[in-house]
Amino acid sequence: MGHEPDFKLHHPDFDELNKRLERRDFLKKTAGGLGALALGTLLSSSISSKTFEQQILEALPTIAPKAKRVLYLFMSGGPSQFETFDYKPMLSSMLGKGLPESVRNGQRLTGMSANQSKLPIAPSFCDFKQYGKSKTWVSDLLPYTAEVVDELCIIKSMYTEQINHDPALTFFQTGHQLPGRPSIGSWLSYGLGTENKNLPAFIVLVSKNASRDQPLYARLWGNGFLPSQHQGVQFRAGNDPVLFLNNPAGYDGKDRKEMLHYLNKLNELQNDVWGDPEVEARMSQYELAFRMQTSVPDVMDTANETEEVFELYGPESRDKGSYASNCILARKLLEKDVRFVQLYHQGWDHHGSLPQGIKQQCKQTDQPTAALIMDLKRRGMLEDTLVIWGGEFGRTVYSQGKLDKDNYGRDHHPRCFTMWMAGAGVKPGITYGATDDFSYNIIKKPVHVHDFQATLLHIMGLNHENLVYKYQGRRFRLTDVSGKVIKEILT
């Protein structure tokens, strides 16, 4: 497939694609857009033998994209499916009974419960009811999510190959369990560029109010071997939302503009000698940095939100850096057409005292999450925004450690867990896949992490087998060597 400069496809399905092509063409020609800047750098220092242009063009959407933006609510630690979405009424009568070997079937356990002499079944302490037109079962810990359940496409048959946090998180975010590969957001930035030239294409928010039971690592939003302009940029609560964004205290934007004006002139004088296009590229980066200095504080400022919005997102929404506040912020970033926003909320790793822990997690996240869905919907943004909720794996049906009716723990369980998607590209109000009575094995329509990634890219208009980057002699992709699009959940 060759993309000529005037390449166009004349079918209404491809209007969006054509718009993109025009934009890309524009970016290539102007000094201001990220495309051109990246081009400038990469032409001289590309890791691959291909130019950036070639690589971008090869990766161009060949599928009409359904979503423009992604919001990924990452519930780090592995939320239990038993206390959220995967209703298993049969377990209520099995408190303390050993997990039948026919169910476990010799599958490996983590080093934490592999040595238990018994694997006692822990029924969920939660009540489940059916909600919405879709009559979807939801736990009583998620009353707000229950209200928007008709918007969700719940996948109960997710599975992964990783059994511990670090490899599992890295696998979810990069398609490979070992460090070094680009994250989903970086791939999207690389494949689709940015829609907002004043903000990074990939922004990360981390809740400050989560219990930090399991750590996070910057590589989860790292660019791996992709050029570093595709890295996720963490926006932090507080005075310096992006590292080194603030000018020296007292020196304001106008002052900085003046100084940069001189810097530009100095660079021009210096470059009279060298005639190096790289200098122009760097000057544009300074301009972009300057624009970020204005636009980031602006977008971070939630003061102008109405009373009603804070009500909607719940009591913690005024507390900057909290999950609820980050949800408002995420919506604002999406409004600015940031390509990929990822929220991390830690604290779902409930090896012990699960009931107490998960109540707290749900209290912090349920209302803001549901509010986001409603807010995006009423602003007409759910039509072209894909929202994702989920963790890196699920939890075991049996208790890790001691078991009481109201107090137990659950170990990591990679063999099945629940995630949901909502908004652009996915069918609302459906449940996909199913697990056995113990939520231990998948009995219907398994979805591998690579399938999920392939589906996500598909919704963004990218073929996961085409979005490749050649590094160390090999073509790498987000989905490694597998992955298939889950067509049945697509609109």
Added chain:
Amino acid sequence: MKKYFLIIGFILFLFAFNVSSKIPDEVAAAYKELPTIIDYNEHVKPILSDKCYACHGPDVTKQKAGLRLDIADSAYAPLKESPGKVAIFPFNLNKSELFHRIISKDPDYMMPMPKSHLILSAKEKAILIKWIENGAVFKPHWAFVAPLKKVIPMVYNLNVINPIDNFVFSKIQQEGLQPSPAASREILLRRVSLDLTGLPPTIEEMDAFLNDKSANAYEKQVDRLLNSPHYGEKMATQWLDLARFADSYGYTVDRTRDMSVYRDWVIHSFNENLSYKNFITDQLAGDLLPAPTKETIIATAFNRNHPQNMEGGIIESEFQTEYVMDRTNTFGEAFLSISVGCARCHDHKYDPVSQENYYQLYSFFNNVKEAGQISWNDDMPTPTLLLPTKEEEKTIAYIKSKIKEKEEQLKEIIKNEDSDFNNWIKEEKYKAIPNNGLPKSFLQGYFSFEDSLKNSVNDSTHAIMRQDWDTKSEQPLFEKNSNGQHLKLNGDVYLDLKNIGIFRKSDPFSIGLWLYIPKEMKEGVIFHKSNAERLYNFKGFNVSMHQDRLEMTMAHTAPSNAITKVALGAIPRNQWIQLTMTYDGSSEAKGLNLFIDGAPLPMETVMDQLYKDIVFFNKEEPALQFGGWYRGLGFKDGKLDDIAIYNRALTQFEIKILAKKSNWNEITKKLSSQLTKEELVILKDYYVSVINPKILAARTALQLERAHFSDASENIKELMVMQEMAKPKKTYLLSRGQYDAPLKEVFPNTPERIFPFPANLPKNRYGLAQWLTDERNPLTARVAVNHLWQNFFGNGIVKTAENFGSQGEMPSHLDLLDWLAIEFRESGWDVKKMNKLMVMSATYQQDSKTSWIAKEKDPENKLLARGPSNRLTAEMIRDNALTACGILNKKIGGKSFYPYQPEGLWEINNTNYIQDTTDEIYRRSLYIVLKRTVPNPTLANFDGPSRASCVVRRQSTNTPLQALVTLNDPTFIEAAKIMGEEMCKQTNIESAIHQVYRKLTGTTPNLKEVALLANLQQSQYRLFKSNPNKINGWLNTGLYKINKTLDPSLVAANTVVASTILNSDATITKR
């Protein structure tokens, strides 16, 4: 099915196209542009490799239609699935199936197949066509053929300095270009200073060079720089990327650990100009050399730099495997520039490294006794090398001599007390030995479970039953037996003796118990003194069933700072036995023993190097526990009774008494004259162990001295190093690379198609190092000179410095690469000499300005018709600013430091960043603490790698975040501020600008630049004068305090000027 379609496709093809296919117009057009000679390696192989090998390459399992295009025999052979056809028929296009397939548009017939997403361009098709027409000659891949000494080409009408120029300039001339004139002295000095030391020249150095009229002025500078101690720092910076050196473990919590001793060894080795051969041999096999030294063992930390995991739930063997793979992959990338890691799961798709080759290579790095999960209490993962300071060395030596002395004294006293013993016998005092069962002397605890968990020796102590780490008590399960009661265990709930059984490695002790081991039990702990099975990477001691054998470990940190012994025979099951463990406080395996039913248990010692203490030295010291442990397998369905703990090593006779195999009655009822020889020995043992106060005192003194030794050793620094196991670990080919899927056993060997492993070499890492540096090895020297080359020229002669395989780029100057490689080897692998050769070349000294002709013809500067020009590296950008403002702390080596860093960054993995507050913060950037999961933003934004894996070539990108760093990072504001203050000392602003400009850029500003900056200074001065609040940030950033007597507005205005120069191209780019 697929085959079926292929055949149909083929038949259709026969009808549709007859035999001769028409060459498409665009291919014909591209054909006309091709060079006259099509070279297999340069033109053809890259296409075959990239577009065809995935299905028709070296990976045996993926070969489609039985066709391989990487070897001529297969490519020319009849096609199995297309009878009568061959893929390539030399000199004959129409008979070559490959030709028809690559120009076909039929999706069922064309190659590459559409579903591969691989496309051949018109030019690539043309190349393949022309190659077939010219005879389709296959040649071996250039990188796997040993370099041959090439004739140095002649160059006409150009000044050459050394043979590098002959190779480069002759090629430039062939292409119709001209080399550039030499760069200005200012530019050249800055270039060579940054390239050789990572630091810019000072004004004094610049002036000295500018004023030096001698013919060898430049060479003098080169020699000065090569002899600077900062040369080693610069060279080390690249090497540390390759060696994935970091200050943290790299997974999850990612705690820091100190490997700086290795880093300093690297710096020192470069400064001392250790030959590259020894440099890499030490790192690979410094512990296996005929005469290893402390330094060569330190070097082996190279293979322990990889990330390690402490996550609670990980599976031990999974991560052990991962670490060995990291070493194997790093070996391939660092020394061979071959991505051997690709062969972990399957044969390499492009290069001659089979999956078996991979595991053979892997087996060299597998023989180290290490843990998969590292300790939660920050003990250095073993094996380690102790690195005492001079002071500590003295103390240790002194205490060792004292221990020796006390041991002698003890022997002496025992001998001297012979007469006393004889009297004791004569007076028949042995008759007073209590003979009612259990030995009582030095009994610390005794638990008989008759009615409770109480300690019958001391009523105030009481054991409890626990599960996990709960402090809550569980109910004990007692069972009746003929002698009363015993304790039954379920594997999860365990007996915790609370404060009983806490021993140091200097304490002699004994533990006796009755136990019933069920037949089914193959894994599980019987008793231990520790916090958990693995999480503390085992510290303390334990007796367990492991792989169906009884095993005993006493450890500071398992597995290599420990004593481990394994029973040789089977242990009686489903019956009550009596087990006693005794330990003499010697820290040696022979002093740690087990007895079953009173008889010594024959055991094999698998580890005997315990060199630090076995307790935690904290308040919550765990006590002796029975039957289970946190997150480990317990004594499921086991039974326990009559546990006795002693503060001494029991004598063999007493052990028999414990086992009810004997008692004192026989002896104590005898008259002294009736005692047999054996009985006298038994009594002597007992007398020495319990009776004689002088002996007891001497033994206590020895114990105390041993405790001193432990105290003095505890805080001695340790470095992770390599240590070969006495018995090599078995290595298996792992199916799909999975730790738990071993297929067949493999043995140490190297990929034979690179260079076969000579039979006379030892099959260990030392042999591997010799294989690597053998002159017949085609890769090592080439790879090394290519690394050096890219330091100076930005790109290597092979641009893909990490990949010399089929998928890598061809060398831009193969003959030069080979000449350099041989030169390097024949010079004795002399790194400084090679560096000098490169920077002395006229090629290197060229001006880097780009003429438009050169830019058109060679945008990437592959031909080197101009000098190198690159953005400063992350480290250089910071070091340049610190040097320019004069605040750089030039201390070499030592622990990494904590510079300015925005608050809270480390919080995402629950760790605290504590910034340094002394002039440590002004040290060179290669010493900045490198936490793998949260990289320092100043360095990371300028492409400093996270050091999670081997990197031989950094990215060089350009992002807005970089602009924010040099504009607003306190490091750079502070540097500008110091320069701003300095500028106030100059009489006029022009000379002040002149000076700062030179310091930051190494060049003299022109009049326009000075005027522009003077303007800026005036406008900023007016701004600050009228808005004093705008000054604050500029003058209060960083630890440095400026002179209060100066006009703050003036300092701030100057600071803005310095910051502007610092952000300009002349600073950021090395021209």
